[in-house]
Amino acid sequence: MAKVKTTYVCQECGSETPQWAGQCGQCKAWNSMVEQANVKQSKGEKSSRFTGYAGEQSKVVQMDKVDLSEVPRMGSGMSELDRVLGGGLVPGSVVLMGGDPGIGKSTILLQSLCGISKDMPVLYVTGEESMQQVTMRAQRLGLETGDFSLLTETQVEQITTQALMQKPKVMVVDSIQTIYTEMLQSAPGGVAQVRESAAQLVRFAKQTGTTLFVVGHVTKDGALAGPRVLEHMVDAVLYFEGERDGRLRLLRAVKNRFGAVNELGVFAMTDEGLKQVKNPSAIFLSKYTDPVAGSAIVSTWEGTRPMLVEIQALVDTSHAPQPKRVAVGLDHQRIAMLLAVLNRHGGVATFDQDVFANVVGGVRVMETSSDLALIAAIISSLRNRPLEEHLVIFGEVGLAGEVRPVPNGQERLKEAEKHGFKKAIVPKGNLPSKPINGLEIHGVSRLQEMINLL
Numbered sequence: 001m002a003k004v005k006t007t008y009v010c011q012e013c014g015s016e017t018p019q020w021a022g023q024c025g026q027c028k029a030w031n032s033m034v035e036q037a038n039v040k041q042s043k044g045e046k047s048s049r050f051t052g053y054a055g056e057q058s059k060v061v062q063m064d065k066v067d068l069s070e071v072p073r074m075g076s077g078m079s080e081l082d083r084v085l086g087g088g089l090v091p092g093s094v095v096l097m098g099g100d101p102g103i104g105k106s107t108i109l110l111q112s113l114c115g116i117s118k119d120m121p122v123l124y125v126t127g128e129e130s131m132q133q134v135t136m137r138a139q140r141l142g143l144e145t146g147d148f149s150l151l152t153e154t155q156v157e158q159i160t161t162q163a164l165m166q167k168p169k170v171m172v173v174d175s176i177q178t179i180y181t182e183m184l185q186s187a188p189g190g191v192a193q194v195r196e197s198a199a200q201l202v203r204f205a206k207q208t209g210t211t212l213f214v215v216g217h218v219t220k221d222g223a224l225a226g227p228r229v230l231e232h233m234v235d236a237v238l239y240f241e242g243e244r245d246g247r248l249r250l251l252r253a254v255k256n257r258f259g260a261v262n263e264l265g266v267f268a269m270t271d272e273g274l275k276q277v278k279n280p281s282a283i284f285l286s287k288y289t290d291p292v293a294g295s296a297i298v299s300t301w302e303g304t305r306p307m308l309v310e311i312q313a314l315v316d317t318s319h320a321p322q323p324k325r326v327a328v329g330l331d332h333q334r335i336a337m338l339l340a341v342l343n344r345h346g347g348v349a350t351f352d353q354d355v356f357a358n359v360v361g362g363v364r365v366m367e368t369s370s371d372l373a374l375i376a377a378i379i380s381s382l383r384n385r386p387l388e389e390h391l392v393i394f395g396e397v398g399l400a401g402e403v404r405p406v407p408n409g410q411e412r413l414k415e416a417e418k419h420g421f422k423k424a425i426v427p428k429g430n431l432p433s434k435p436i437n438g439l440e441i442h443g444v445s446r447l448q449e450m451i452n453l454l
Helices: 079-085 105-116 131-140 156-166 191-208 229-233 280-284 332-346 368-383 409-418 447-453
Strands: 003-010 033-040 094-098 122-126 148-152 170-174 211-216 236-241 248-256 264-270 273-276 295-302 305-317 325-328 353-359 391-393 423-427 440-444
Touching (some): 079 236, 079 264, 094 191, 094 229, 105 122, 105 131, 105 211, 122 131, 131 148, 156 191, 191 211, 264 280, 295 409, 332 353, 332 368, 332 447, 368 391, 368 423
Parallel strands (some): 094 211, 094 236, 122 148, 122 170, 170 211, 295 391, 325 353
Antiparallel strands (some): 248 264, 264 273
């Protein structure tokens, strides 16, 4: 058999040593030596280094002879999850799902697997919970299981061996931080263990055509724990967002080799698990009995669909030498830039005011179409005058005070009209060629024009 030899590799300069050291002898970096497994082929053993995923010899193929038949997709049982994945599950794909503890990662995967198990065999590998805990959760959520198999194991070699015997179409590993390989001596969850275990699981999925979901922990900063290379090894990376004590959960794709990135799926946490929200715009819009100052509605674009969200702003006199600029769900640096543009080209000064901005519902709006609506909310709060009812605003604001068009303007306006909005302020470049019934549309090219309309 092949012999396994462990070495320690510096993550800064790449130098190798047979023993661990606190400081690299080459680049003098501290705590950069990471354990790595090197497989040495024994005499007479055929090397598989240059074989493909299926274990066959790799060959050079001309591009015009490559088979372009579309990869068949399988439904996950949840349309919102299918939307984020780009249309469904792809055989042989590996999906990494991250999120805060208790956000709903295991719940949504358990619900999806129970739906898939009615049509094909599935396998749920748990390294953190017992079989009884997973079964009790499924019963508590009222889920019906078909060909559903459970495995409690943390050694990756045993997992792949059992999976080869069961031959599931879809498999979940929860979580990658608990999995280890016998080739390494370090503890599970370390950089080397996570990397080597993930590499074996990815190779298994590609060789057998199994759709694999891998659950990953996140750090306190919200990034996936473990080596950064883990995100490069998988086909798709999904993040669960939202407050644990809140009702809404947002599933966002930040990488997807089989679909669009920045796609967003909206779920609501209930006693019966996660429920899909088919019309997220109605969820994120607040219902006020009386108009409220500092609130503006923006039509943002998430993945392949428009979505209406509410942006709130609070402007108050600052009693500190340095006024505060606080943003929740928005880019903090962009708010500071927009306040400078508002002062220079709009004649509205906020240098002695604290400015707080928030996106209702916990959603993050990072595209530039929210610039115009954020400025409108800031002016409304500063003057303590509510904006008109049934008004939607979107557009990008430049440093020269110009209002630039944004993509998919026609679809944004149709979404606003569908939800009963009567008036819209948009960039002139986004004015529709044909009028939209029931929607009064005003096009602006400068920031001052928008302020005059308000």
